[in-house]
Amino acid sequence: MIKRNLLVMGLAVLLSACGFQLRGTGTTELAIKEIDLSARNAYGETVTQLRQVLDSSGVKVYTGAPYKLVLTDEQETQRILSYAGAGRTGEYQMNTVLNYSILSHGNLTLMADKLEVGKVFIHDGNNLVGSDQEAADARREMRRELVQRMMLRLQQITPTQLEQLQQTAEAKAKADAAALEAARKAEADTPRQSPIELPRQ
Structure with missing residues:
Protein backbone atom coordinates (compact mmCIF):
# COMPACT_ATOMS: atom_id res chain seq x y z
CA MET A 1 0.00 0.00 0.00
CA ILE A 2 2.82 2.37 0.95
CA LYS A 3 4.69 1.51 -2.25
CA ARG A 4 1.58 2.24 -4.29
CA ASN A 5 1.08 5.62 -2.62
CA LEU A 6 4.72 6.49 -3.20
CA LEU A 7 4.35 5.51 -6.85
CA VAL A 8 1.26 7.73 -7.29
CA MET A 9 3.01 10.64 -5.58
CA GLY A 10 6.09 10.14 -7.74
CA LEU A 11 4.00 10.18 -10.92
CA ALA A 12 2.18 13.32 -9.77
CA VAL A 13 5.47 15.12 -9.16
CA LEU A 14 6.83 13.95 -12.52
CA LEU A 15 3.73 15.09 -14.41
CA SER A 16 3.67 18.47 -12.67
CA ALA A 17 7.34 18.96 -13.53
CA CYS A 18 6.43 18.39 -17.18
CA GLY A 19 3.79 21.13 -16.96
CA PHE A 20 0.81 18.76 -16.82
CA GLN A 21 -2.08 19.72 -14.56
CA LEU A 22 -5.35 17.96 -13.86
CA ARG A 23 -8.47 19.86 -14.89
CA GLY A 24 -9.81 21.90 -12.00
CA THR A 25 -6.55 21.72 -10.03
CA GLY A 26 -3.33 23.72 -10.13
CA THR A 27 -3.02 27.44 -10.80
CA THR A 28 -4.69 27.79 -14.20
CA GLU A 29 -7.76 29.45 -12.66
CA LEU A 30 -8.06 33.10 -13.61
CA ALA A 31 -8.75 35.89 -11.13
CA ILE A 32 -10.89 37.54 -13.83
CA LYS A 33 -14.05 35.43 -14.10
CA GLU A 34 -15.97 37.67 -16.52
CA ILE A 35 -14.46 39.61 -19.39
CA VAL A 53 -9.77 29.30 -24.89
CA LEU A 54 -11.22 31.75 -22.35
CA ASP A 55 -14.59 30.05 -22.61
CA SER A 56 -13.08 26.58 -22.14
CA SER A 57 -11.19 27.91 -19.08
CA GLY A 58 -14.46 28.83 -17.37
CA VAL A 59 -14.33 32.56 -18.08
CA LYS A 60 -17.61 34.17 -19.16
CA VAL A 61 -16.98 36.31 -22.24
CA TYR A 62 -19.71 38.86 -22.96
CA THR A 63 -20.27 42.52 -23.80
CA GLY A 64 -20.58 44.69 -20.69
CA ALA A 65 -18.48 42.44 -18.43
CA PRO A 66 -16.69 44.10 -15.47
CA TYR A 67 -13.32 43.79 -17.23
CA LYS A 68 -12.41 44.25 -20.86
CA LEU A 69 -9.47 42.85 -22.81
CA VAL A 70 -8.77 44.91 -25.93
CA LEU A 71 -6.41 43.60 -28.61
CA THR A 72 -5.48 47.06 -29.84
CA ASP A 73 -3.10 46.12 -32.64
CA GLU A 74 -1.56 43.03 -34.24
CA GLN A 75 1.31 43.47 -36.68
CA GLU A 76 3.28 40.91 -38.64
CA THR A 77 6.73 41.52 -40.12
CA GLN A 78 9.17 39.27 -41.90
CA ARG A 79 12.75 39.50 -43.09
CA ILE A 80 15.22 37.35 -44.97
CA LEU A 81 17.76 35.56 -42.80
CA SER A 82 19.81 33.74 -45.41
CA TYR A 83 20.01 33.10 -49.15
CA ALA A 84 20.22 29.79 -50.95
CA GLY A 85 22.04 29.15 -54.23
CA ALA A 86 21.30 31.14 -57.37
CA GLY A 87 20.04 34.06 -55.28
CA ARG A 88 16.94 32.22 -54.08
CA THR A 89 15.68 33.01 -50.58
CA GLY A 90 16.57 30.32 -48.04
CA GLU A 91 15.19 31.31 -44.62
CA TYR A 92 12.61 33.84 -43.47
CA GLN A 93 12.20 35.27 -39.96
CA MET A 94 8.55 36.06 -39.23
CA ASN A 95 7.51 38.12 -36.18
CA THR A 96 4.10 39.05 -34.80
CA VAL A 97 3.54 41.74 -32.15
CA LEU A 98 0.22 41.91 -30.32
CA ASN A 99 -0.53 45.07 -28.33
CA TYR A 100 -3.28 44.78 -25.73
CA SER A 101 -4.84 46.58 -22.80
CA ILE A 102 -7.05 45.52 -19.90
CA LEU A 103 -9.79 47.94 -18.85
CA SER A 104 -12.06 47.99 -15.81
CA HIS A 105 -15.15 49.85 -14.67
CA GLY A 106 -15.51 53.19 -16.40
CA ASN A 107 -13.03 52.13 -19.10
CA LEU A 108 -10.10 52.77 -16.78
CA THR A 109 -6.86 51.27 -18.12
CA LEU A 110 -5.47 48.76 -15.64
CA MET A 111 -2.68 47.43 -17.81
CA ALA A 112 -1.23 47.96 -21.30
CA ASP A 113 1.50 45.76 -22.73
CA LYS A 114 2.48 43.71 -25.75
CA LEU A 115 3.33 40.12 -26.69
CA GLU A 116 5.82 39.14 -29.38
CA VAL A 117 6.46 35.78 -31.02
CA GLY A 118 8.79 34.77 -33.83
CA LYS A 119 9.25 31.85 -36.20
CA VAL A 120 11.80 30.84 -38.83
CA PHE A 121 10.68 28.94 -41.92
CA ILE A 122 12.30 27.77 -45.15
CA HIS A 123 11.38 29.27 -48.51
CA ASP A 124 12.09 27.14 -51.56
CA GLY A 125 11.99 29.08 -54.81
CA ASN A 126 11.48 25.82 -56.71
CA ASN A 127 8.44 24.87 -54.64
CA LEU A 128 6.29 27.96 -54.16
CA VAL A 129 3.18 26.00 -53.13
CA ALA A 135 4.51 30.10 -44.13
CA ALA A 136 0.83 29.47 -43.36
CA ASP A 137 1.78 26.75 -40.84
CA ALA A 138 4.26 29.15 -39.20
CA ARG A 139 1.52 31.78 -38.85
CA ARG A 140 -0.83 29.25 -37.25
CA GLU A 141 1.83 28.17 -34.76
CA MET A 142 2.62 31.79 -33.91
CA ARG A 143 -1.07 32.54 -33.38
CA ARG A 144 -1.43 29.56 -31.04
CA GLU A 145 1.63 30.74 -29.11
CA LEU A 146 0.21 34.28 -28.85
CA VAL A 147 -3.03 32.92 -27.39
CA GLN A 148 -1.13 30.72 -24.93
CA ARG A 149 1.04 33.63 -23.81
CA MET A 150 -2.02 35.86 -23.43
CA MET A 151 -3.66 33.25 -21.21
CA LEU A 152 -0.45 32.97 -19.17
CA ARG A 153 -0.44 36.75 -18.65
CA LEU A 154 -4.05 36.64 -17.46
CA GLN A 155 -3.32 33.69 -15.14
CA GLN A 156 -0.50 35.67 -13.51
CA ILE A 157 -2.87 38.44 -12.42
CA THR A 158 -3.87 37.79 -8.80
CA PRO A 159 -6.99 39.19 -7.09
CA THR A 160 -4.70 41.38 -4.92
CA GLN A 161 -2.91 42.74 -7.97
CA LEU A 162 -6.25 43.34 -9.68
CA GLU A 163 -7.43 45.41 -6.72
CA GLN A 164 -4.17 47.39 -6.65
CA LEU A 165 -4.39 48.09 -10.38
CA GLN A 166 -7.99 49.28 -9.93
CA GLN A 167 -7.00 51.63 -7.09
CA THR A 168 -4.07 53.03 -9.08
CA ALA A 169 -6.27 53.59 -12.16
CA GLU A 170 -8.95 55.35 -10.08
CA ALA A 171 -6.35 57.58 -8.39
CA LYS A 172 -4.87 58.52 -11.76
CA ALA A 173 -8.32 59.29 -13.19
CA LYS A 174 -9.09 61.56 -10.19
CA ALA A 188 -11.45 81.36 -16.65
CA ASP A 189 -9.79 83.56 -13.99
CA THR A 190 -7.24 85.00 -16.41
CA PRO A 191 -8.41 88.45 -17.56
CA ARG A 192 -8.69 88.73 -21.29
CA GLN A 193 -6.99 91.73 -22.90
CA SER A 194 -9.21 94.14 -24.74
CA PRO A 195 -8.37 94.70 -28.36
CA ILE A 196 -6.04 97.69 -28.84
CA GLU A 197 -7.79 100.61 -30.43
CA LEU A 198 -5.57 102.47 -32.87
CA PRO A 199 -6.00 106.26 -33.08
CA ARG A 200 -7.97 107.40 -36.08
CA GLN A 201 -5.96 109.12 -38.77
Whole structure:
Protein backbone atom coordinates (compact mmCIF):
# COMPACT_ATOMS: atom_id res chain seq x y z
CA MET A 1 0.00 0.00 0.00
CA ILE A 2 2.82 2.37 0.95
CA LYS A 3 4.69 1.51 -2.25
CA ARG A 4 1.58 2.24 -4.29
CA ASN A 5 1.08 5.62 -2.62
CA LEU A 6 4.72 6.49 -3.20
CA LEU A 7 4.35 5.51 -6.85
CA VAL A 8 1.26 7.73 -7.29
CA MET A 9 3.01 10.64 -5.58
CA GLY A 10 6.09 10.14 -7.74
CA LEU A 11 4.00 10.18 -10.92
CA ALA A 12 2.18 13.32 -9.77
CA VAL A 13 5.47 15.12 -9.16
CA LEU A 14 6.83 13.95 -12.52
CA LEU A 15 3.73 15.09 -14.41
CA SER A 16 3.67 18.47 -12.67
CA ALA A 17 7.34 18.96 -13.53
CA CYS A 18 6.43 18.39 -17.18
CA GLY A 19 3.79 21.13 -16.96
CA PHE A 20 0.81 18.76 -16.82
CA GLN A 21 -2.08 19.72 -14.56
CA LEU A 22 -5.35 17.96 -13.86
CA ARG A 23 -8.47 19.86 -14.89
CA GLY A 24 -9.81 21.90 -12.00
CA THR A 25 -6.55 21.72 -10.03
CA GLY A 26 -3.33 23.72 -10.13
CA THR A 27 -3.02 27.44 -10.80
CA THR A 28 -4.69 27.79 -14.20
CA GLU A 29 -7.76 29.45 -12.66
CA LEU A 30 -8.06 33.10 -13.61
CA ALA A 31 -8.75 35.89 -11.13
CA ILE A 32 -10.89 37.54 -13.83
CA LYS A 33 -14.05 35.43 -14.10
CA GLU A 34 -15.97 37.67 -16.52
CA ILE A 35 -14.46 39.61 -19.39
CA ASP A 36 -15.41 41.51 -22.52
CA LEU A 37 -13.12 40.77 -25.45
CA SER A 38 -12.67 43.05 -28.44
CA ALA A 39 -10.16 43.58 -31.24
CA ARG A 40 -9.61 45.87 -34.19
CA ASN A 41 -10.33 42.84 -36.39
CA ALA A 42 -13.40 41.59 -34.53
CA TYR A 43 -13.58 38.39 -36.60
CA GLY A 44 -9.84 37.71 -36.78
CA GLU A 45 -8.40 34.31 -35.97
CA THR A 46 -6.46 35.51 -32.92
CA VAL A 47 -9.47 36.99 -31.12
CA THR A 48 -11.63 34.01 -32.15
CA GLN A 49 -9.16 31.48 -30.74
CA LEU A 50 -8.66 33.52 -27.57
CA ARG A 51 -12.41 33.69 -27.01
CA GLN A 52 -12.65 29.89 -27.34
CA VAL A 53 -9.77 29.30 -24.89
CA LEU A 54 -11.22 31.75 -22.35
CA ASP A 55 -14.59 30.05 -22.61
CA SER A 56 -13.08 26.58 -22.14
CA SER A 57 -11.19 27.91 -19.08
CA GLY A 58 -14.46 28.83 -17.37
CA VAL A 59 -14.33 32.56 -18.08
CA LYS A 60 -17.61 34.17 -19.16
CA VAL A 61 -16.98 36.31 -22.24
CA TYR A 62 -19.71 38.86 -22.96
CA THR A 63 -20.27 42.52 -23.80
CA GLY A 64 -20.58 44.69 -20.69
CA ALA A 65 -18.48 42.44 -18.43
CA PRO A 66 -16.69 44.10 -15.47
CA TYR A 67 -13.32 43.79 -17.23
CA LYS A 68 -12.41 44.25 -20.86
CA LEU A 69 -9.47 42.85 -22.81
CA VAL A 70 -8.77 44.91 -25.93
CA LEU A 71 -6.41 43.60 -28.61
CA THR A 72 -5.48 47.06 -29.84
CA ASP A 73 -3.10 46.12 -32.64
CA GLU A 74 -1.56 43.03 -34.24
CA GLN A 75 1.31 43.47 -36.68
CA GLU A 76 3.28 40.91 -38.64
CA THR A 77 6.73 41.52 -40.12
CA GLN A 78 9.17 39.27 -41.90
CA ARG A 79 12.75 39.50 -43.09
CA ILE A 80 15.22 37.35 -44.97
CA LEU A 81 17.76 35.56 -42.80
CA SER A 82 19.81 33.74 -45.41
CA TYR A 83 20.01 33.10 -49.15
CA ALA A 84 20.22 29.79 -50.95
CA GLY A 85 22.04 29.15 -54.23
CA ALA A 86 21.30 31.14 -57.37
CA GLY A 87 20.04 34.06 -55.28
CA ARG A 88 16.94 32.22 -54.08
CA THR A 89 15.68 33.01 -50.58
CA GLY A 90 16.57 30.32 -48.04
CA GLU A 91 15.19 31.31 -44.62
CA TYR A 92 12.61 33.84 -43.47
CA GLN A 93 12.20 35.27 -39.96
CA MET A 94 8.55 36.06 -39.23
CA ASN A 95 7.51 38.12 -36.18
CA THR A 96 4.10 39.05 -34.80
CA VAL A 97 3.54 41.74 -32.15
CA LEU A 98 0.22 41.91 -30.32
CA ASN A 99 -0.53 45.07 -28.33
CA TYR A 100 -3.28 44.78 -25.73
CA SER A 101 -4.84 46.58 -22.80
CA ILE A 102 -7.05 45.52 -19.90
CA LEU A 103 -9.79 47.94 -18.85
CA SER A 104 -12.06 47.99 -15.81
CA HIS A 105 -15.15 49.85 -14.67
CA GLY A 106 -15.51 53.19 -16.40
CA ASN A 107 -13.03 52.13 -19.10
CA LEU A 108 -10.10 52.77 -16.78
CA THR A 109 -6.86 51.27 -18.12
CA LEU A 110 -5.47 48.76 -15.64
CA MET A 111 -2.68 47.43 -17.81
CA ALA A 112 -1.23 47.96 -21.30
CA ASP A 113 1.50 45.76 -22.73
CA LYS A 114 2.48 43.71 -25.75
CA LEU A 115 3.33 40.12 -26.69
CA GLU A 116 5.82 39.14 -29.38
CA VAL A 117 6.46 35.78 -31.02
CA GLY A 118 8.79 34.77 -33.83
CA LYS A 119 9.25 31.85 -36.20
CA VAL A 120 11.80 30.84 -38.83
CA PHE A 121 10.68 28.94 -41.92
CA ILE A 122 12.30 27.77 -45.15
CA HIS A 123 11.38 29.27 -48.51
CA ASP A 124 12.09 27.14 -51.56
CA GLY A 125 11.99 29.08 -54.81
CA ASN A 126 11.48 25.82 -56.71
CA ASN A 127 8.44 24.87 -54.64
CA LEU A 128 6.29 27.96 -54.16
CA VAL A 129 3.18 26.00 -53.13
CA GLY A 130 5.10 24.15 -50.44
CA SER A 131 6.75 27.37 -49.26
CA ASP A 132 3.38 29.11 -49.00
CA GLN A 133 2.07 26.19 -46.97
CA GLU A 134 5.05 26.36 -44.63
CA ALA A 135 4.51 30.10 -44.13
CA ALA A 136 0.83 29.47 -43.36
CA ASP A 137 1.78 26.75 -40.84
CA ALA A 138 4.26 29.15 -39.20
CA ARG A 139 1.52 31.78 -38.85
CA ARG A 140 -0.83 29.25 -37.25
CA GLU A 141 1.83 28.17 -34.76
CA MET A 142 2.62 31.79 -33.91
CA ARG A 143 -1.07 32.54 -33.38
CA ARG A 144 -1.43 29.56 -31.04
CA GLU A 145 1.63 30.74 -29.11
CA LEU A 146 0.21 34.28 -28.85
CA VAL A 147 -3.03 32.92 -27.39
CA GLN A 148 -1.13 30.72 -24.93
CA ARG A 149 1.04 33.63 -23.81
CA MET A 150 -2.02 35.86 -23.43
CA MET A 151 -3.66 33.25 -21.21
CA LEU A 152 -0.45 32.97 -19.17
CA ARG A 153 -0.44 36.75 -18.65
CA LEU A 154 -4.05 36.64 -17.46
CA GLN A 155 -3.32 33.69 -15.14
CA GLN A 156 -0.50 35.67 -13.51
CA ILE A 157 -2.87 38.44 -12.42
CA THR A 158 -3.87 37.79 -8.80
CA PRO A 159 -6.99 39.19 -7.09
CA THR A 160 -4.70 41.38 -4.92
CA GLN A 161 -2.91 42.74 -7.97
CA LEU A 162 -6.25 43.34 -9.68
CA GLU A 163 -7.43 45.41 -6.72
CA GLN A 164 -4.17 47.39 -6.65
CA LEU A 165 -4.39 48.09 -10.38
CA GLN A 166 -7.99 49.28 -9.93
CA GLN A 167 -7.00 51.63 -7.09
CA THR A 168 -4.07 53.03 -9.08
CA ALA A 169 -6.27 53.59 -12.16
CA GLU A 170 -8.95 55.35 -10.08
CA ALA A 171 -6.35 57.58 -8.39
CA LYS A 172 -4.87 58.52 -11.76
CA ALA A 173 -8.32 59.29 -13.19
CA LYS A 174 -9.09 61.56 -10.19
CA ALA A 175 -5.72 63.33 -10.50
CA ASP A 176 -6.23 63.88 -14.24
CA ALA A 177 -9.75 65.22 -13.64
CA ALA A 178 -8.48 67.58 -10.91
CA ALA A 179 -5.67 68.84 -13.13
CA LEU A 180 -8.11 69.47 -15.98
CA GLU A 181 -10.49 71.34 -13.67
CA ALA A 182 -7.62 73.46 -12.30
CA ALA A 183 -6.52 74.33 -15.84
CA ARG A 184 -10.08 75.35 -16.77
CA LYS A 185 -10.41 77.48 -13.63
CA ALA A 186 -7.06 79.18 -14.26
CA GLU A 187 -8.11 79.96 -17.82
CA ALA A 188 -11.45 81.36 -16.65
CA ASP A 189 -9.79 83.56 -13.99
CA THR A 190 -7.24 85.00 -16.41
CA PRO A 191 -8.41 88.45 -17.56
CA ARG A 192 -8.69 88.73 -21.29
CA GLN A 193 -6.99 91.73 -22.90
CA SER A 194 -9.21 94.14 -24.74
CA PRO A 195 -8.37 94.70 -28.36
CA ILE A 196 -6.04 97.69 -28.84
CA GLU A 197 -7.79 100.61 -30.43
CA LEU A 198 -5.57 102.47 -32.87
CA PRO A 199 -6.00 106.26 -33.08
CA ARG A 200 -7.97 107.40 -36.08
CA GLN A 201 -5.96 109.12 -38.77
